[in-house]
Amino acid sequence: xxxxxxxxxxxxxxxxxxxxxxxxxxxxxxxxxxxxxxxxxxxxxxxxxxxxxxxxxxxxxxxxxxxxxxxxxxxxxxxxxxxxxxxxxxxxxxxxxxxxxxxxxxxxxxxxxxxxxxxxxxxxxxxxxxxxxxxxxxxxxxxxxx
Amino acid sequence: xxxxxxxxxxxxxxxxxxxxxxxxxxxxxxxxxxxxxxxxxxxxxxxxxxxxxxxxxxxxxxxxxxxxxxxxxxxxxxxxxxxxxxxxxxxxxxxxxxxxxxxxxxxxxxxxxxxxxxxxxxxxxxxxxxxxxxxxxxxxxxxxxxxxxxxxxxxxxxxxxxxxxxxxxxxxxxxxxxxxxxxxxxxxx
Numbered sequence: 001x002x003x004x005x006x007x008x009x010x011x012x013x014x015x016x017x018x019x020x021x022x023x024x025x026x027x028x029x030x031x032x033x034x035x036x037x038x039x040x041x042x043x044x045x046x047x048x049x050x051x052x053x054x055x056x057x058x059x060x061x062x063x064x065x066x067x068x069x070x071x072x073x074x075x076x077x078x079x080x081x082x083x084x085x086x087x088x089x090x091x092x093x094x095x096x097x098x099x100x101x102x103x104x105x106x107x108x109x110x111x112x113x114x115x116x117x118x119x120x121x122x123x124x125x126x127x128x129x130x131x132x133x134x135x136x137x138x139x140x141x142x143x144x145x146x
Numbered sequence: 147x148x149x150x151x152x153x154x155x156x157x158x159x160x161x162x163x164x165x166x167x168x169x170x171x172x173x174x175x176x177x178x179x180x181x182x183x184x185x186x187x188x189x190x191x192x193x194x195x196x197x198x199x200x201x202x203x204x205x206x207x208x209x210x211x212x213x214x215x216x217x218x219x220x221x222x223x224x225x226x227x228x229x230x231x232x233x234x235x236x237x238x239x240x241x242x243x244x245x246x247x248x249x250x251x252x253x254x255x256x257x258x259x260x261x262x263x264x265x266x267x268x269x270x271x272x273x274x275x276x277x278x279x280x281x282x283x284x285x286x287x288x289x290x291x292x293x294x295x296x297x298x299x300x301x302x303x304x305x306x307x308x309x310x311x312x313x314x315x316x317x318x319x320x321x322x323x324x325x326x327x328x329x330x331x332x333x334x335x
Contacts, residue, residue, distance in 0.1 A: 068315075069322045091237045091312075092230040092319045109233070130226045131322050133329075 059083060061115075064136065066094045066108070066128075071136035078118040079143045087113035095129040096136065098122065104129070188252060190309050191242075193300050195249035196258065197316065198238060200292050201231040203262040207284065210269055217278045223285070223330055227323065234316050241312055275334065282330040289324040293317060 060082040065072045067089040078084060086096045088108035097104040103122055105114040107130075116122070120140060128134035188196070204227050211224035242249060265284060272280050296317050304310040 068318045090319070091233050091315050093233060110237070130229060131326065133322065133325055 061085060062118075063087065064096070065089055066096070066134075069094075069128075069131055069134055071096065071126075071134060074135065075137045075139060077139045077141050078122075079141050080118055080120050081143075082118045083115050084118055084122075084138070085113055085115040087111070093130060094134070096126050097129045098126050099124065188254065188300075188303070189250070190304055190306050191247055191250040192252040192254070193304060193313075194238060194242060194309065195251055196254045197296070197300070197313065198235055198249055199255040199258050201235045201238075203258060204285075204288065205231050206262065206266060207269070207281065207288070210266060211277075211281050214270070214273065214277050215281065217275075217334075219330060219333060220278045220281060223282075223326060226326070227285070230319055230323065234312075234319065237312060237315075241308055245306070245308070279331075279334045282327060282334050286324065286327040286331050289320055289327055293320050293324055296320065 060079065062076045062078055062082060062084045064076060064084065064086045066086060069090060069092070071086075076084065086105050086108060088094050088110060091110055093107050093109045095105050095107055103116065103119075103126075105116065108114060118138070118140075122138050123140045125135055125137050127136070208224035208227040208231075211220055212228075215221055215224070238249075269277065269280055269284065296313060301310060301313050301317065304313060
């Protein structure tokens with residue numbers, strides 16, 4: 001075990017000054033679809049949205065990263081039935097919780113993720129229950145007919 | 147160095163002001179011992195120990211709040227403090243373990259701990275809204291002082307990049323706590 005007994009001087013901390021890779025992700029993947037009520041059937045695609053994964057059933061997957069105590073992106077546009085995945089990249093636990101409490105990811109620790117199915121009722125602002133200044137918003141889009 | 151000493155004094159002094167403003171008369175100055183060591187020479191492991199100590203002190207304050215306060219906002223804040231500071235400490239211990247290192251006790255950790263004992267004693271004598279206000283004010287002053295220490299004295303001096311990255315992440319969290327505490331103070335006025 002390195003034990004820095006030398007004080008002062010430029011070399012006093014050099015034993016730890018090596019370049020090491022950041023710790024790998026060791027979190028637990030937790031997926032939940034417990035709030036899946038209200039899924040609307042839709043057979044169309046939503047064109048023009050980049051960075052979204054397209055699921056086999058034509059719903060979309062949206063990812064919101066939680067990092068540096070912010071939801072990134074802070075605003076997402078979803079269709080009912082889309083999947084919204086929150087992943088916490090912060091050391092501190094977070095939640096994504098509707099302001100009125102009607103939906104909630106429950107606590108997400110570092111590298112934990114949770115997926116909810118978007119419903120019309122989820123539209124609006126949400127926040128982190130533990131850090132109330134953290135705000136995000138879900139906006140609804142109607143699915144286009146093909 | 148002078149700045150750091152000033153911050154350390156603040157870690158006790160600001161809280162004393164808060165408490166003496168209320169119903170408690172302390173009559174005791176949170177004295178910072180003559181600094182024989184140079185804080186600027188704290189190595190990474192000593193800095194880690196200071197941060198670990200600071201986290202644990204805030205966890206103690208939070209447990210006191212959970213024991214004494216009935217205010218839902220205060221209780222929620224206290225739970226967040228426990229949750230976050232425990233998470234940061236866990237990350238710090240994991241990193242130190244990975245590096246094969248151990249945090250080193252030092253004069254600054256000891257000063258913080260000594261100051262906190264007095265603050266806990268004084269807070270514990272309060273009840274009701276008096277406690278809530280004093281706890282909130284202490285949280286604001288404490289996070290302000292620690293954040294200044296971390297941002298301006300620790301992060302620039304940390305040599306190990308992983309330790310530095312952890313402190314930067316921690317600082318983001320603690321700044322959020324400071325903002326949260328500020329809101330709580332205003333709400334309790």
